[in-house]
Amino acid sequence: MKKKIGSKLASSVRQAKSNRPQKSASDTDVSKNFSETTVEAAAQAEAAPSFIPSQRVWPD
Amino acid sequence: MLSQVFSVANQKGGTGKTTLSMNLAVGLSKRGRTLIIDADPQGSAGQWAGLSPDERPFPVSVIAISSNLPREIKRIREDYQYLVVDCPPTLETGVAQKAMSVSDKVLIPILPSPVDLWASVRLAEAIEQAKIYNDDLQPYMLVNQLEPRNAISRGMRQALEEFDIPALESCLRRRAIYRNAALEGSSVYCMGKRGEPASQEIDALIEEILNS
Numbered sequence: 001m002k003k004k005i006g007s008k009l010a011s012s013v014r015q016a017k018s019n020r021p022q023k024s025a026s027d028t029d030v031s032k033n034f035s036e037t038t039v040e041a042a043a044q045a046e047a048a049p050s051f052i053p054s055q056r057v058w059p060d
Numbered sequence: 061m062l063s064q065v066f067s068v069a070n071q072k073g074g075t076g077k078t079t080l081s082m083n084l085a086v087g088l089s090k091r092g093r094t095l096i097i098d099a100d101p102q103g104s105a106g107q108w109a110g111l112s113p114d115e116r117p118f119p120v121s122v123i124a125i126s127s128n129l130p131r132e133i134k135r136i137r138e139d140y141q142y143l144v145v146d147c148p149p150t151l152e153t154g155v156a157q158k159a160m161s162v163s164d165k166v167l168i169p170i171l172p173s174p175v176d177l178w179a180s181v182r183l184a185e186a187i188e189q190a191k192i193y194n195d196d197l198q199p200y201m202l203v204n205q206l207e208p209r210n211a212i213s214r215g216m217r218q219a220l221e222e223f224d225i226p227a228l229e230s231c232l233r234r235r236a237i238y239r240n241a242a243l244e245g246s247s248v249y250c251m252g253k254r255g256e257p258a259s260q261e262i263d264a265l266i267e268e269i270l271n272s
Contacts, residue, residue: 007218009218
């Protein structure tokens with residue numbers, strides 16, 4: 001039973017992989033997501049401190 | 061200080077990212093100075109810690125970082141032995157990817173469910189992309205809310221072999237104590253005898269990830 005369900009799940013994962021659409025622009029444009037030298041980062045460097053405490057910040 | 065950054069990520073909601081982050085951080089804090097970074101705009105980690113009573117504050121600091129995540133992590137990591145980043149349940153904003161770009165390890169909690177497995181296909185692709193920018197990133201899948209008597213739970217390990225990401229031997233069982241700990245703004249480590257089985261499995265997970 002375990003093996004049967006495991007095989008079925010594994011097969012469904014393979015199917016999900018093969019059904020993935022060809023990488024879209026947003027998927028492949030990794031520099032947009034990873035680069036630290038984007039315009040956004042440059043703008044934020046001049047912005048207010050980026051640490052925003054949560055509701056409470058507990059001392060260690 | 062030689063620090064380690066652990067991101068907890070999955071673009072699917074409800075997989076237990078915050079629950080894992082909070083309990084993992086408390087377990088790690090017993091081994092070294094630890095900080096939780098709440099990178100999820102929903103602010104669940106901060107909310108969790110905020111529920112703790114004044115006389116028994118949550119044992120690990122929680123900081124929300126809304127921008128410049130890689131830069132801020134690089135800036136503060138020297139002050140801590142362990143950073144745990146609770147990532148948002150989306151890949152669209154790029155926050156999870158940025159966290160992974162400066163992490164040592166990324167833990168991917170996944171529920172024993174076909175839908176969760178299918179959703180992880182895209183995350184696996186994002187991790188492959190993250191590795192382009194962070195060669196040293198070590199991703200691990202972690203089965204969360206395991207029900208040992210459930211056939212799908214038992215079949216998960218075979219299904220996870222379909223991914224190029226290793227699955228941890230450790231897994232977290234479905235336990236009410238995790239939800240109770242959240243409600244009390246606490247961790248399973250502070251729930252007395254009732255929390256022991258859960259804290260033991262978190263400890264086993266920590267040992268595995270620190271030694272892998």
